[in-house]
Amino acid sequence: MKINGSDMDKETELLISEGILSLCAEPSKIPAKSIIRRISDTKNQQGFFTGIDNQGGLIVINVIDIATSSYIADAGIIRPEGKDKIFFFTSNFSTSPKANVAMEILQQWPLYIKHKEWQKAMEEFMKISFSPEYILFLKREDSLDTLFIPMQQKLNIGRFKKTVNPEALCKQKFKEHLMALKPGEHLTYIALIPATSSYDPKFYSIGTKPHEETHISLKSELFNFKPTHGGHIKAEKQESGIVYYVDAGSNYIGKGTKTKLETAEAVVKALKREFSGFKFIPLEGRSAFGTEQSY
Missing domain, CATH: 2.30.30.100 (SH3 type barrels.)
Structure with missing residues (x-):
């Protein structure tokens, strides 16, 4: 054809x-x-x-x-x-009458059955990344590796399991995003900032993608969490080295340009706790938002 x-x-x-x-x-x-x-x-x-x-x-x-x-x-x-x-x-898991049948294919997978702690992340990954009809097509064609290999790679499980635990992996991935920022560049983040210091804060980013899309991606991670804050981090070069300006001005999780400085200060406090060696400076509103995109 x-x-x-x-x-x-x-x-x-x-x-x-x-x-x-x-x-x-x-x-x-x-x-x-x-x-x-x-x-x-x-x-x-x-x-x-x-x-x-x-x-x-x-x-x-x-x-x-x-x-x-x-x-x-x-x-x-x-x-x-x-x-x-x-x-x-032409369909997805929200619209297809075959959604349940396709989901059963995952639920019969030995790795899914063995690890209850991974099941939610596996389900979210499949629903976001594949249509039910395509899953059924892959089963018919004996090609389910097209589903199961990327799933293991994304979640770092099974054949692709890493030695770090999910929480450590979450921290590691966000640190890599921070270290990759060049002066003038920014990233979009979402975060869980606990009300008490008894719990560790968590941060997540997929680059400069919007907060809602970042949250969708987070749902298919093993370390999925319910975000309380969102904003931007922008790197700038100063005489003392690279500084990271931080706002909490997400429109999706927050008050956008109306976000108060104290909210960003709470985020910076959590960042300093998790990522020593970086210089974070809080900003009100969306002041750390880059200019190279329209999100």
């Missing part, structure tokens, strides 16, 4: 013929919260579509390389070019 002159692989042909996958002639009209796939001569990737950035890129989370059955990234931006084709799955 050819679409607009491009050859389709066998799986794509079958998914289209069975109504599971549909070509999108105008990517800008794809409904948010759809699962989309980008196919070209060299790429076959899919992710959960959350919106369009101010350059027309398609924002996705839980990015999976279908060609290699591997998990690529927590988030990314697809910028179609050349012969790239964008497809979307």
Whole structure:
């Protein structure tokens, strides 16, 4: 089969013929919260579509390389070019009458049965990253590795289990985001700031993606938590070194530009507790928000 002159692989042909996958002639009209796939001569990737950035890129989370059955990234931006084709799955776990049948496939997986502490994260990952009909298709084609390998890689479980516990992994991943910031760059974060020092604060980011999308990604992590705060952290170079300006001005979890300085101060106090060696400075409102995007 050819679409607009491009050859389709066998799986794509079958998914289209069975109504599971549909070509999108105008990517800008794809409904948010759809699962989309980008196919070209060299790429076959899919992710959960959350919106369009101010350059027309398609924002996705839980990015999976279908060609290699591997998990690529927590988030990314697809910028179609050349012969790239964008497809979307015609159903999801919220709309499909086959959702329960597809979920049973996961619930029968030995790793799911063995580890009750992982089950919620596994379910969230599958619901965000795959359509029920595609799961049933993979089972029929004896290709469930396309589901189970990326799931293990995302959650660091099973064959891809890391030695650190989930809480330590959460802290490690956020520290890596902080260390990757260059002067002038910022990240979007969500956080759990406990009311008492008896509990440890938690922070999570997938880069500069909006807070709602960041929260969706968090739900499919083993260390999932209910965020109480959200905002931005921006790196700036000063004579003393790199400083990190912090606001708590999320519109999704907070009061946006009306956020008081004391709220950001509480976040900074938690950051200093968890990440020594960084210089954090609180700002009111959304003052640490970068200018390179429109979120």
